[in-house]
Amino acid sequence: MALLSLLDICVNFGGPAVLDHLNLQIEEGERVCLLGRNGAGKTTLMRIAAGEMAPDSGVITHHEGVTQARLTQEIPHHLPGNVQSIVESGLRTDSLEEEWERDVRVDSLIERLGLDPEKAFDDLSGGLKRRCLLAQALAAKPDLLLLDEPTNHMDLESILWMEEFLLEEKIPLLFVTHDRAFLRRMANRIIELDRGKLMSWSCDYDTYLVRKDELFIAEERQKAAFDKKLSQEEAWSRRSPGARRTKSNARMEALKVLRQVRADMRSVTGAAKMEISNADRSGERVVEAENIEFSYGNDQKVIRDLTLRLNRGDKVGLIGPNGAGKTTLVKMLMGQLEPTGGNIKFGTKLEVVYFDQMRGLINDDLTVAENLAGDSDTVEVQGRSRHVISYLQDFLFEPTRARSKAKVLSGGERNRLLLARLFTKPANVLVLDEPTNDLDAETLDVLEDLLVEYKGTLIIVSHDRDFLDNVVTSTLVFEGNGIVTEHAGGYTDWRNEVERIANGKRAQPIAAKPNAAPEIKPVAGKSSKLSNKDRQDIVELPGKIAELEAEQSKIAVQLADSEVYKNGGALFAELQKRLQAIDAEHHAAMQRWLELESRKG
Structure with missing residues (x-):
């Protein structure tokens, strides 16, 4: 329904x-x-x-x-x-x-x-x-x-x-x-x-993601073929003296249609191009915290007895419930807040830039360009002057959008504007508080690549599990009651470590009986013996799977053709229905083949 x-x-x-x-x-x-x-x-x-x-x-x-x-x-x-x-x-x-x-x-x-x-x-x-x-x-x-x-x-x-x-x-x-x-x-x-x-x-x-790449390649090929055809027809109209005679009218009308179709084409928006303005290298030690604590005037400690050292090039993620003290710790590590216990030492030549989670730095009454450059037409990036409109295009703001008031921006556009501001400031320490909110997948990928290559120090607060896995080298986890623990790797590494510890604890009673023989239970309904039908399937299924994948690719190419969407989208609906059927067949075939392979041993 x-x-x-x-x-x-x-x-x-x-x-x-x-x-x-x-x-x-x-x-x-x-x-x-x-x-x-x-x-x-x-x-x-x-x-x-x-x-x-x-x-x-x-x-x-x-x-x-x-x-x-x-x-x-x-x-x-x-x-x-x-x-x-x-x-x-x-x-x-x-x-x-x-x-x-x-x-x-x-x-x-x-x-x-x-x-x-x-x-x-x-x-x-x-x-x-x-x-x-x-x-x-x-x-x-x-x-x-x-x-x-x-x-x-x-x-x-x-x-x-x-x-x-x-x-x-x-x-x-x-x-x-x-x-x-x-x-x-x-x-x-x-x-x-x-x-x-x-x-x-x-x-x-x-x-x-795989099919999208296939579709993009098909679309680019189709566009190239269309442009070649249009170029040939334009050349014919210029060199043919009789191009406008009655016999050629049909061809000229067809050329007009081609021109209109080309004018109506909307190209895929390019990827964002980001670069960080690097400051001079900091010292080897960025910050060293020893037995630091923090409480807001009551007995409840937000941070309790934390010892931590960050060196140049470390990329640290912070994970924990809202209100656990992540922002408090960040402010202490930035020198904006004094601990109520313990001490913090800061390294030399630190240039810290902070990405604000609440986007309070954006003035809705100013244009996008004015938010970035004020009354100037230029910004300085990586030590060179750039026109503000050109720089904003690197962050996917078209000129008309760059001159629009910030109040009309979507959530993702506001975050891109904040990133554009952030990266104009020379930094060797970046503090990012929820930088991924509202960003589209392509911009996220570019940001991840940029931060992975970044030579400075990163402190990241994020709930985005994939982002943490792809960027950080260690994770600080707020366990509750002011306890903060440090773990190597990202979110998944931490969860795997927790699971290993939990499994180890559960396994101890079993380990107490070293002479007990392991009990092997047959899997119900799963005979290891293959029937004639099973053996036939195990031979034929790889070919069927390949055929289904080839048909998937063929439909992806067809869906890139604008003709598919004409006449009320009847052909589009038909192709989509077939694609859904292929998905179901492909999944069933793969499951069947994997089951047979496991039974074959």
Whole structure:
């Protein structure tokens, strides 16, 4: 059953169409992730799907009786009431439930999300506000849940809880996220908004990345072939004296069509080009903390007896619940806050630059360019002067966007502007507080590569598990009660270490019986003997899998052709249906082949 259908949706804000005859259908059981570049129109599409905004044209259909709720990207300011009242406001007024059932659900959500029901919403941290708003959205028991950057400002514990909760509840989802670990775990379908069009991929994220590369290559080849044809026709029209005679009219009309098609083509936005303004090298020792502690005037210590040394080139990630003291530790390591116990020594020649999580450095009343360069037309990067508009293009701001007021920027664009500001400042120590919020996947990849190559020292606070795994060399984990432990590697290395320790403890009673023979239990229903049918399958399946993958690639090439989207998108729908069938066949074939291989031994 289709929970939501969007047909031929168009939205235009004066430039190229943001949504260009877009079609989307979401079925029961689907968890759909919406991807796209910052500013591509993802939030616009989410608002239309939620009924908060009307498109310029098109039809929106909700199945009768289907309810939906939305968690927005931005946290509302000055929302009156306490946590209890905010969550209760999400309850449906037309529900037939008994009042006690509604009360139980609200209390359960508040408890499971670790919230204080009496706490005023405005007094909560950014992460706790996010949890409260999620509870509000879930209170209505929606048939379809729309989530716009749900992991923003959430700590890892809350994110992991949310993943488990949403999977257990089996709530159909339409969501936007920059968190690739969340995306990998949650999405069973991916849709991508690119140049006003929507492409659907019925697969996991890693398979999508492979197919996306294939599609990009096919699109570039098609574009090159089109340009060659157009060039040939233009040359013919110039050198042929009779090009405008009656016999040639048809060819000239065809040339006009080619020109118009080329003019309407929208190229893929290039990748961001970032570079850090490096300061002179710091000394070998950056900061050394010995038995430091911190408390805010009460008996509860935020940091307890921490000894730590950071050397030049170290890349350290901080993980912990909201309110655990991560920002407090960062400020102490930056020299902005004195510890209440212990001492900190700082190295020489330190040039520290701080990336602010709350984006308080951006003035909404100034243009993007003015936020970066003030009244000047130039900025200094890597010791050389650059025109501010040219520099902003490296961060994917087109000239018209660079001259727009900052208040119109999307969340991802605001983060890119902050990164542009950050990288103009010479630094040998970078402190990044949630730098990945709202960034698109391509910009995230570029930022990761840049930070991996960075020769200075990094201190990173992030809930983005993939980002930490790819960038940091060690991790500080806030365990609670002021205890901070240090671990080699990123998030996954830390989790593996915790699991190894836990498994070691559980294994001790078994190890006490060294002479006990291991018990071997046969797997029920899994005979190691292969039947004739099994042996035939094990020979034929690799060929079938290869054929399916070849057909996948062929369809990817077809989907790159603009002709597919004409006549109401009938061919597009047919190709998408076949692609979904191929996905199912490919998965079944792979599972069968792997099972037979394991049984073959």
